[in-house]
Each structure stands twice: as structure tokens, then as C-alpha cells.
Amino acid sequence: MELYEIFMDLALIILAAECFGLIAKKLKAPQVVGQIIAGLIIGPTVLGLVHTSDFIGAMAEIGVMLIMFSAGLETNLKDLMKTGLLALLVACVGVFVPLVGGYFLYSFYHFGGLTAIGSPEFYESLFIGTIMTATSVGITVQVLKEMGKVKTRVGTLILSAAIIDDIIGIVVLTFVISLAGGSDSAGGIADIINKNMGDVAKVIVNVLLFFVFTILAGILIYKVFKVLNKKYPHHRRLPIFGLAFAMLMAFCAEKLFGIADITGAYAAGIILCSLKDSDYVAEKMDISSYMIFGPIFFVNIGLKTQLDSLDSNLLVFAVLFVIVALITKVIGCGGVAKLAKYNLSDSLKVGIGMMTRGEVALIVASKGLSVGIMDQKYFAPVILLIICSSIVSPILLKVLFKKDKNDGNDPDNNEEAPKELETAASAG
Amino acid sequence: MELYEIFMDLALIILAAECFGLIAKKLKAPQVVGQIIAGLIIGPTVLGLVHTSDFIGAMAEIGVMLIMFSAGLETNLKDLMKTGLLALLVACVGVFVPLVGGYFLYSFYHFGGLTAIGSPEFYESLFIGTIMTATSVGITVQVLKEMGKVKTRVGTLILSAAIIDDIIGIVVLTFVISLAGGSDSAGGIADIINKNMGDVAKVIVNVLLFFVFTILAGILIYKVFKVLNKKYPHHRRLPIFGLAFAMLMAFCAEKLFGIADITGAYAAGIILCSLKDSDYVAEKMDISSYMIFGPIFFVNIGLKTQLDSLDSNLLVFAVLFVIVALITKVIGCGGVAKLAKYNLSDSLKVGIGMMTRGEVALIVASKGLSVGIMDQKYFAPVILLIICSSIVSPILLKVLFKKDKNDGNDPDNNEEAPKELETAASAG
Numbered sequence: 036m037e038l039y040e041i042f043m044d045l046a047l048i049i050l051a052a053e054c055f056g057l058i059a060k061k062l063k064a065p066q067v068v069g070q071i072i073a074g075l076i077i078g079p080t081v082l083g084l085v086h087t088s089d090f091i092g093a094m095a096e097i098g099v100m101l102i103m104f105s106a107g108l109e110t111n112l113k114d115l116m117k118t119g120l121l122a123l124l125v126a127c128v129g130v131f132v133p134l135v136g137g138y139f140l141y142s143f144y145h146f147g148g149l150t151a152i153g154s155p156e157f158y159e160s161l162f163i164g165t166i167m168t169a170t171s172v173g174i175t176v177q178v179l180k181e182m183g184k185v186k187t188r189v190g191t192l193i194l195s196a197a198i199i200d201d202i203i204g205i206v207v208l209t210f211v212i213s214l215a216g217g218s219d220s221a222g223g224i225a226d227i228i229n230k231n232m233g234d235v236a237k238v239i240v241n242v243l244l245f246f247v248f249t250i251l252a253g254i255l256i257y258k259v260f261k262v263l264n265k266k267y268p269h270h271r272r273l274p275i276f277g278l279a280f281a282m283l284m285a286f287c288a289e290k291l292f293g294i295a296d297i298t299g300a301y302a303a304g305i306i307l308c309s310l311k312d313s314d315y316v317a318e319k320m321d322i323s324s325y326m327i328f329g330p331i332f333f334v335n336i337g338l339k340t341q342l343d344s345l346d347s348n349l350l351v352f353a354v355l356f357v358i359v360a361l362i363t364k365v366i367g368c369g370g371v372a373k374l375a376k377y378n379l380s381d382s383l384k385v386g387i388g389m390m391t392r393g394e395v396a397l398i399v400a401s402k403g404l405s406v407g408i409m410d411q412k413y414f415a416p417v418i419l420l421i422i423c424s425s426i427v428s429p430i431l432l433k434v435l436f437k438k439d440k441n442d443g444n445d446p447d448n449n450e451e452a453p454k455e456l457e458t459a460a461s462a463g
Numbered sequence: 464m465e466l467y468e469i470f471m472d473l474a475l476i477i478l479a480a481e482c483f484g485l486i487a488k489k490l491k492a493p494q495v496v497g498q499i500i501a502g503l504i505i506g507p508t509v510l511g512l513v514h515t516s517d518f519i520g521a522m523a524e525i526g527v528m529l530i531m532f533s534a535g536l537e538t539n540l541k542d543l544m545k546t547g548l549l550a551l552l553v554a555c556v557g558v559f560v561p562l563v564g565g566y567f568l569y570s571f572y573h574f575g576g577l578t579a580i581g582s583p584e585f586y587e588s589l590f591i592g593t594i595m596t597a598t599s600v601g602i603t604v605q606v607l608k609e610m611g612k613v614k615t616r617v618g619t620l621i622l623s624a625a626i627i628d629d630i631i632g633i634v635v636l637t638f639v640i641s642l643a644g645g646s647d648s649a650g651g652i653a654d655i656i657n658k659n660m661g662d663v664a665k666v667i668v669n670v671l672l673f674f675v676f677t678i679l680a681g682i683l684i685y686k687v688f689k690v691l692n693k694k695y696p697h698h699r700r701l702p703i704f705g706l707a708f709a710m711l712m713a714f715c716a717e718k719l720f721g722i723a724d725i726t727g728a729y730a731a732g733i734i735l736c737s738l739k740d741s742d743y744v745a746e747k748m749d750i751s752s753y754m755i756f757g758p759i760f761f762v763n764i765g766l767k768t769q770l771d772s773l774d775s776n777l778l779v780f781a782v783l784f785v786i787v788a789l790i791t792k793v794i795g796c797g798g799v800a801k802l803a804k805y806n807l808s809d810s811l812k813v814g815i816g817m818m819t820r821g822e823v824a825l826i827v828a829s830k831g832l833s834v835g836i837m838d839q840k841y842f843a844p845v846i847l848l849i850i851c852s853s854i855v856s857p858i859l860l861k862v863l864f865k866k867d868k869n870d871g872n873d874p875d876n877n878e879e880a881p882k883e884l885e886t887a888a889s890a891g
Contacts, residue, residue, distance in 0.1 A: 043718075
């Protein structure tokens, strides 16, 4: 491919994202839904004008990294501390309920009843549950940003729970894979436990190390940035160094600790969120994001979609799979929020905000395929889940926030100013 | 390569670019010089921390596209019309003098005297001249932008001449290659002329067609954008559609007419330069550019440098090659400006602004290698030329502009406000 050919793909992506985003907005739906549908339409599913590529994938990764960094920057550190324990609980229950739900669905659908613990069928079923565990936070964050809700109590809770949930998802994946792998081997039960414990302990140690690393790096780097901020207030040097720092954190998180790169970027944002100019830095990130990287991330979700393998039998399963995956998250996460005395509307927002699935579900599925615990054809339901949750969750979230506003129960009404106007005003 | 690994490379590029840019600024040199040197240092030439890749190359291409689009947006259409004929003349002479200079250098250095017209040695020598013809405008534009000089008489002349010069360079390349190819073949002189005329005519027709295409598309698209601008003043929709349009023009220029993609992007900028919000659009492009794409373009020049094949004999030739290439451009372009009654300082600025060579010289050289008219080892002198011109030209330009300012002869003094402060103020 010649270099200039990327421009055609990028132009189509940007144009389609903007046009369908606009249509979505006119229909009172979140713009990201329009952008994902734009990807479905210009991608192989409908028109086949643009195909995803390594380059587009890399640009999309930068896009979600920027979104997470910016979300971190907009976090209120005090609120985060306050919601920390609750977020952990939301994440745990939000992983557990879908895991069990997926297990039940597959067991009953394929084997007509519960499968015996330890049997290959059991692990197969449990693995389907595992795919359902991890929330994909990128889309929800963008919706929260669109509505100016990142800094609210609900926004902070969703964000931190989704981050923790990713990590728990990895622990569960490691656990299930090694259990299933262990049960195939000829070793005794002690061997299996040893092996599992080793893998799981490694993941947990890595998570703790990343936590320590983030705090240590955070203290040091925050001091450097504070000096920088004082010396160059509102200077482009600040967002440039901030971006480089976020990229380094993204890299380190995944390379050194095996944690998702976007978690590293989010951590970088949190480290810098108390800077005087954190809003200025976030604004510059948002411009790069909405001009080019953001649309690519959302359109690419649609571009990557391939639904060839969906026959009628699989379709029924896929529909059930999507329904179970969505409902179990709402029950798990929303339930914990409700128990923590959130009102019904806010609890629902938490549950629905956690509903979105994305890359991680695909990664888990790929892992299952490669170790032979899952059949290739189950990719189709996973993709359907990603699309449905990416479209349904933003729409429901927007409805809930709107309803609050109309009912006059919105404590964060002042943050409702549309992002676009803010940007326009600040640039004016 | 895993997706997250791009973040390490990008972070290093951005950090090195900013740090060396800062050092360059402290030393009163243009920041792009610092960024190119940053590339040399972190690239294979010195530390080997980052290697160029398809991804980095594509990001760099977006970078130079953004710079050219933004330069087009900042163009004053009336000035461009006024300087049009002069720019054509500057470009023609600026191609002719280096072509002859390169021919003389190679003929005397390798064959000890002039080579017979039509002989293989003649074409070999002429080809070395051909490599010297095309100016690379990206670096000069960034320097002009850094100093707020794009809209000045000199800035407009350099920019338009450099664009035309690219096109003439392609005509010359086509001519020389087909002449040389023709002389190898067994056909008669009539055949050779027919073949050449065919190729050259094709290039000229393409250029004319692109011109017509740009005017027609321009009239239509400008009207659309004018309506858009009226409906959404200072709205992010404008730069987003602008960017997509620039990308489409870049693609069309190269795909349909065989003209450099950056010329298409520049044309897109000129089409939109009379919009009420053209400055607003340019500002948004500049943010994406300085945050990420711009540094990658300049650092990548350093990253791509490989000087392994430089032995002492070739080194002497390379030094002469660089000197001839630089001086002939200054004489050719500056001479025409002087004849057109520009004062000495402005004439020098035009000549020095046109000195930079870049991608096109490498592309010409690659073409020569692939048709067998040039040896692989001559890549080293070409790369040396690109580095030297990229470093020398910005420094000299800055000195000349500074001198004018100190002498109080600067008619554009009001545009001298540093770009960074402007951006900071507008975002404040």
C-alpha cells in the first residue's frame, strides 16, 4: 500500500463518523453510537469501502488511550478515594454475576442442564461466562464526556469500577484457563492447585506492583509537572509532556505488569488530575481526540465486525448470550450501587454504564480459541455483544441522565453544558 | 509487534522532539532543527532506541500533510495571485540551475570533464542533477510558521514556488528517465522522441488536469464550507470536515494525477483560506500537528538516516554534492527574486527557503536506482543533503528574519508574535 492511500481511508472514516454522529445527535442518541454504525456501514458488513488495517488499529489504540488519559485528567481525586471501596465491590460483583450467568446459559443451552464441576463441559461453560466479565470503558467514558458527567459521583464510580473490573477479568481468565488446562493434564489435584495458584498469584502480584509503581511514579512525576505548570502556565509544553507521560504509562502497564495499556493511560491522567492546568491539558487531548483519533477508535469497532458465521442456531444462542451478558452486568453492578444507598436512577446508570464490552471480550475469546477451550464460531456472539452493548448502553445512559434533568433531580446540572460549545467558547 | 509497543516509540519521539526543540530554541535555532537532530540521536545513527517503521512513516506523512494544509489555510489568496508568475519563474530557474550544477559536478568528478550529450555517462550525470531539483517545502513552512511569516510576501513566494518546483521536478525526472531509457533501447531517434514526448505530455496534461480539478472542486467545496461556516461559526465541525477534505485532496492529487499528496493538501488549504474561520481551522490543525504528528515528521527524518555506506572517497563527493545543491538553489531562486526587484535580504530568504530537500529527492533517487541509472551508494550523499539542508536552511532563515527585525526593516513586524503565546492566549 502506498503511503498516500491512508488518506482516503482516513477521510472516509472522519467524514462518516461526523455525518453519522450528527444524525445520532439529531435523533437524541449519543454521537459514539453514530460513529460505530458509521463503521458498520462503510466497513465490510455493508458497503465494504474501508477495511480495518494494522495502521487503523494502531490509530484506534491511540484514540482510546487519549480518551482514557483525558478521563483520568477530569477525575476528582477526592471522589475517587471516596468511591474506591465501593468501586471494588461493584467490580467484583459485576464480574461474578455475568460469570455465573454465562456458565448457566451455556450449560443449559448445550448440555441441557448443569455440568459437573471439573468436567471439560464445565470449563467450556465457565469460559463463556469469562468472556462476559470485562467491561469496556472507552465507550461509556466518551458518553459521560459528551454529557459532562465524568466528574459526577456516578461517573467516577463507573470509571473506577470499570478499571478494577478489567483487572479482575484478567485474574478470572488466568484462573479458568489454568484450571481447564490443569484438568486436561495427567497431574494430580495438588499439581493443578499449585499451577493455578502460581499463575493467579503472579497476576495479583503484578497488579499490586503496578499499584505501587503508579503511586511512586505518580509522586515523582506530579512534582515535576507541578514545577513545569508553574513555569509554563497554559503553555503547549504541558500537554506535550503530559501526552508523552501517558504513553509511557500505557506502555509500562502492559509491558511490565501485563495490565491493559488504557489502564496505564488512565492512571497517568489521575496522577496529573490535580494540576492547576489539568483542564487545559485535557482540552488539548480532546482536540487531537475528536479531530482524528477518537472517530477512528469508534468507527474501527464497526469496521472490525464480521458476522459471516452466524447461522440460525448460533443466532438464537447469540441473542441469548447478549441478553444474559447485558442483564447480569446491570444486576451485578447496579445491585451493589443500590445496596450502597444510591437511588434507583443512579444505580441503573452504574449498571448500564458497566454494560459495554469491547476489546477485552475479544482478547479473552482469542485466548480461549488458542488454548482450545472455545470454538471459533463463538466469536460471532461476542462481536454481536460488543456492537449491541456499544449501542444500547449509551442510548440508555443518555435517556437516564435526560430524565433526571427533566425531573429536576440533577445535582450536576451545571456540568450539562455541551462539550462542543465549551470548546468553541474557549477557542473564540 | 504488539499494539501497545507503539506507545514507547511515540513517547520517546515526542519527548526527544520537545527536549531538543527546546535546546534549539535556547540556542536561537529553529525548533525543527532540534527535532531532526533528536531523530538522529534516538535513531540508528547514534543511540538506536527507536527505528522507523511503516506506522511511524504513515504518521509522519499525516504530519507533513497537516503542515501543508495549515500553510494553505494561512495563505493570502490575493498575494498568491500576485506572486503567481514570479513563483513560476523562481521555480523554473530554481530547477534548472541545480540540474546543470549536478551534471557538471558528476561529469567532472567522475569522468574528468564534460560528457557527450546522449551518452550513458551524460544521463548518469544529468540524473545526479535531477536529484537536486525538487525543494522539500515542509521544513521551510514550519520555520515560517514558527516565526509567523507564512503570510508575508517572501513566505507566499517561497511556498508557491516550492509547490510549482515539485511539479517541474517530476516533469524533469520523467524526461530524463525516458530519455535515458530510450537511449538504451535499439529504436531510432524518432522512437525516442515519440516515447519521451508521450511521457512528458502525460505529466503536463496531468498537472493541467489537477489545476482544473482544483479550481472546479474549489468553487464547489468553498461554497459548501461557506454555508457550513455561517451555520456553525467556531464549531468543531468545521475543522473536522476541513481535515477530511484536505485528506481527500491529498489522496486525489497523488492517485488521479500523480502529483505529491502534500500538494493536494496545500491546495485544499488555499481553497479554504478565504473562509471567515480559516484561522480557527488552522489553529485546530496546528494543535494536532504540534501535539503528535509534526514532531513525528521531523524526528522521522533523523530516524530514517543511514550513513553506513559513506567511505572517504564518497564522502568527498557527498560534501561537494551538498555544497553544489545548496548553492545552486540559492543562486537560481534568489537570483530571480533579485531580478524581480526584491532587496538583497528578501532575495536571500527566497533562495535559502528553497534550499531544503526531502522526500522527493529520495523518491527521485529510488526511481533512478530501480531503472539502473544510479548506483545504490549515492543514497548516502542524498541523505546528507537532506540533513544538511534541513538544518542549515532554517538556521539561516531565522538569522535573516532576525536581522531584518533588528535593523527595523521588517514590514511584517506585527506578525512576529510567537506562535506558542498566541495558542496559549486563545485557549486561555
